[in-house]
Amino acid sequence: MTTLDTTEPSGMIMTKTADNTGTLAKAATAARAGEHETKISAAGVSVFYGEKQALFDVTIDIPARQVMAFIGPSGCGKSTFLRCINRMNDTIDICSVKGRIEIDGADIYDPKIDPVLLRARVGMVFQKPNPFPKSIYDNIAYGPRIHGVAKAGSAMDEIVETSLQRAGLWNEVKDRLHEPGTGLSGGQQQRLCIARAIAVNPDVILMDEPCSALDPIATAKVEELIDELRTRYTIVIVTHSMQQAARVSQKAAFFHLGNLIEVDETDRMFTNPTDQRTQDYITGRFG
Amino acid sequence: MSVSLLFAIIMALALVGYLLGRANASALKSSGNTLHSIPPYHGYYVALWCGLPAFVLVLIWQAAQSSVIDQLLIASLPAHLTEGVSAARISLVLGEIKNVAAGRLFGTPEPAVLAAAERYASMQSTASLALVVCTLAVAVAGIAFARARLAPDFRARNNVDNILRWLLIICSVLAVLTTLGIILSLVIESLAFFSRVPVLEFLFGMNWSPQTPIRADQVASTGAFGAVPVFWGTIFISAIAMFVALPVGLFSAIYLVEYADKRIRSIVKPLLEILAGIPTIVYGFFAVLTVAPFIREFGLSLGLDVASNSALAAGGVMGIMIIPFISSFSDDAISAVPQSMRDGAYALGATKAETIRQVLLPAALPGIVGGVLLAVSRAIGETMIVVMAAGLTATLTANPLEGVTTVTVQIVTLLIGDTEFDSPKTLAAFGLGLVLFISTLALNIVALQVVKRYRERYE
Structure with a gap:
């Protein structure tokens, strides 16, 4: 079960107001600096698996319509934090989350928030392509169907086509929409999964090492796609590859042993890290 | 010595x-x-x-x-x-x-x-x-x-290996030969039966009354070997059994895999599997002494005419016996669906029930179907429960409150008591046995094929 912050009602309102003004202020600053407003804002997030604490007091703002890369050695908590953003950790019994995560200023761990609806707004792409053992068409149509976005027929056909086009897969699969999605190549399957996430029209897309099971050519295609998608979606990507982070992300966050060490513009972090640990990791001294 | x-x-x-x-x-x-x-x-x-x-x-x-x-x-x-x-x-x-x-x-x-x-x-x-x-x-x-x-x-090592290999070959050949022997004896006796009773009459005749006289001075029927009512009885009782076992087995498997926490699962799963370890004769007297009288009393209180050996009692108890087959096969099939499928569905905002219904069950379906087919073949071949709880008279009825008889019951009754091994009455048992063997064999082959195909899918 997920433990939620028990804040006094009055306190909550206060915090909210404070946070909202904070967000607004930040957004204003960002606008002045030619940056993007904050989409996701996390404060003091800690995650526990049973007795073991996996994430310590993470505070971070993630900008809208940019690619934010989480980097760091294995087991550093970057995937764990990613899974907090769409509350996928709820599906793990022993996992509990403390702290506060807001999307567009609304607390996603508020008891009034339905995680099922949240996950429709915050899509996720996994490490290994996981198309359902259904046809390509049904893979895409699954999300819109369960959320009642479109009934079968031309409206659904349109959603399927748009999603596949945005995922850059349409030309490759338009003649075999009714063949099983599991019959595609690894890279195509991963783009199918991205199309599937896009089909429910999310604001945010979380990607958990989306290219680690792909060959270099398929990886290049997915990276190209990520770059195109950032015009519409806020993207958070967990990656093991420094080069990938450099290629696709505008901002980067470095995690180490469950702590968030450093957040910065990707270019700046890679050329001029402020923390010694970041520098060691980037230059390949560990990890 | x-x-x-x-x-x-x-x-x-x-x-x-x-x-x-x-x-x-x-x-x-x-x-x-x-x-x-x-x-x-x-x-x-x-x-x-x-x-x-x-x-x-x-x-x-x-x-x-x-x-x-x-x-x-x-x-x-x-x-x-x-x-x-x-x-x-x-x-x-x-x-x-x-x-x-x-x-x-x-x-x-x-x-x-x-x-x-x-x-x-x-x-x-x-x-x-x-x-x-x-x-x-x-x-x-x-x-x-x-x-x-x-x-x-x-090369002692290679020689020992060779000797062991031959030992293993001989053991497996023995098992295969035994099976062949059983099939041959079934076929030969069945041929003897079909030389007395035409195959078509046996397979499509509607009247089953096999008690022919053994000695000239006995009074008995002249013998009728239309096995349709007997086949019907088997199919009917198996269908009742599946009607009980399929939902209970499948739903308990879904509960155990997707909802139950570890502690409950570790208690409930072995308890369910105990059902598979109960000797069928125990199920038999449970059916005949407990369930059948209960159904009869209940039916009578509603003004229904219930036979003391009702198809419902035999089929229902047989269904209970089969529950663990279905639940453990479904359990395996659902557990074998990779966690990534669940994650994928949850990440799209599917609820637990939607995930199960639309992603897990379709993905696990071949495995579940395989398990169900094996359970059906088990039900068709089941003998002890029906011998005790189902009737002896071959009636063509769709009323579960009446008594029906099954292939296995008829084989038992044909072969016990005074028998003569060249009368159509006794030989009929082999005819029935052959039909039973062919149908369960076919079901098993289909089931194993289905299970195999689904195993390949995720490997």
């Missing part, structure tokens, strides 16, 4: 052979040779050559000894006991001789029989002695032969 003692001696000799072989090899090694195989393999090689031929000899000897002695005994009997009498009479005389030899005297036996009994006793003891001598000779010869072959470059 008893056979078990003989086996013990063979084992001991094999052990000696092992030690000798190993010692030989070690000696070769310590005198500066490079061995192809490590010493224990030389030991195993000698032990196998010592034990296996001797063991096989004892088995063959045991099988052949009594009939050889019988033949010798018959040949030695005076002419008045053997000439011009039936085989049955000769076997009676043999029985008498053996009884006398064992000291069980009934009245005063003929002098010829007494003499034969003495010969029998001496032949027996000679045979036992000969067995011991021959076996030990073979065992020792085996040791000698194998030790003679030991050498530094002798």
Whole structure:
């Protein structure tokens, strides 16, 4: 079960107001600096698996319509934090989350928030392509169907086509929409999964090492796609590859042993890290 | 000397052979040779050559000894006991001789029989002695032969491997041959049946009344062998069983895999599997003593006419018996669906029930279907519950409150009591058995194919 912050009602309102003004202020600053407003804002997030604490007091703002890369050695908590953003950790019994995560200023761990609806707004792409053992068409149509976005027929056909086009897969699969999605190549399957996430029209897309099971050519295609998608979606990507982070992300966050060490513009972090640990990791001294 | 003692001696000799072989090899090694195989393999090689031929000899000897002695005994009997009498009479005389030899005297036996009994006793003891001598000779010869072959470059390891491979082949061939024998006997007897009753009448006839008279003076029906009502009974009871087992088994599997926490699962799953361990005869009297009277009382209180052996009672209890099959197959199939499928569905905002219904069950369906088909074939072949709880009269009815009979029940009733192995009544059992065998075999083959295909999918 997920433990939620028990804040006094009055306190909550206060915090909210404070946070909202904070967000607004930040957004204003960002606008002045030619940056993007904050989409996701996390404060003091800690995650526990049973007795073991996996994430310590993470505070971070993630900008809208940019690619934010989480980097760091294995087991550093970057995937764990990613899974907090769409509350996928709820599906793990022993996992509990403390702290506060807001999307567009609304607390996603508020008891009034339905995680099922949240996950429709915050899509996720996994490490290994996981198309359902259904046809390509049904893979895409699954999300819109369960959320009642479109009934079968031309409206659904349109959603399927748009999603596949945005995922850059349409030309490759338009003649075999009714063949099983599991019959595609690894890279195509991963783009199918991205199309599937896009089909429910999310604001945010979380990607958990989306290219680690792909060959270099398929990886290049997915990276190209990520770059195109950032015009519409806020993207958070967990990656093991420094080069990938450099290629696709505008901002980067470095995690180490469950702590968030450093957040910065990707270019700046890679050329001029402020923390010694970041520098060691980037230059390949560990990890 | 008893056979078990003989086996013990063979084992001991094999052990000696092992030690000798190993010692030989070690000696070769310590005198500066490079061995192809490590010493224990030389030991195993000698032990196998010592034990296996001797063991096989004892088995063959045991099988052949009594009939050889019988033949010798018959040949030695005076002419008045053997000439011009039936085989049955000769076997009676043999029985008498053996009884006398064992000291069980009934009245005063003929002098010829007494003499034969003495010969029998001496032949027996000679045979036992000969067995011991021959076996030990073979065992020792085996040791000698194998030790003679030991050498530094002798491939003891590969040879032991070969011997073991042949042993395994022989065991599997034995199993296959047994199956073939069963099929052959079924087919041959069925052919005999179908030469009396036309196949088409058997398969499509609507009237089943197989109790033909055995002796001319008995009053019984003339016999009708239309098996449709019997097949119907089997299908009907199996359908009732599946109607009970499928939802209960499948839903409990879904609960156990997707909802139950570890502690509940560790309690409930073994409890469910206990159902599979209950002997079917126990289910049988549960059906006939508890369930059937309950259904009857309940039906009567509603003003319904319920037979004391209702299809519902037999089928329902059979369904309970089958629950663990369905639940454990479905459990395996659902657990085998990768976690990434669940994650994918949850990440799209699917609820748990949607994920199960639209992603997990379709993905697990082939495995579940395979399990269900195996359960159906189990239900069709199930005997004890229906013998006790289903009826004997073959009626074509779709009313679960009436009694029906099944193929297995009919086979049992045809073969017990006074039987004659060349009457259509008895042979009908083989016809039914053949149909049963073919249908369960077909179901099993289809089920295994389905299960196999689904296994390949995620590997």
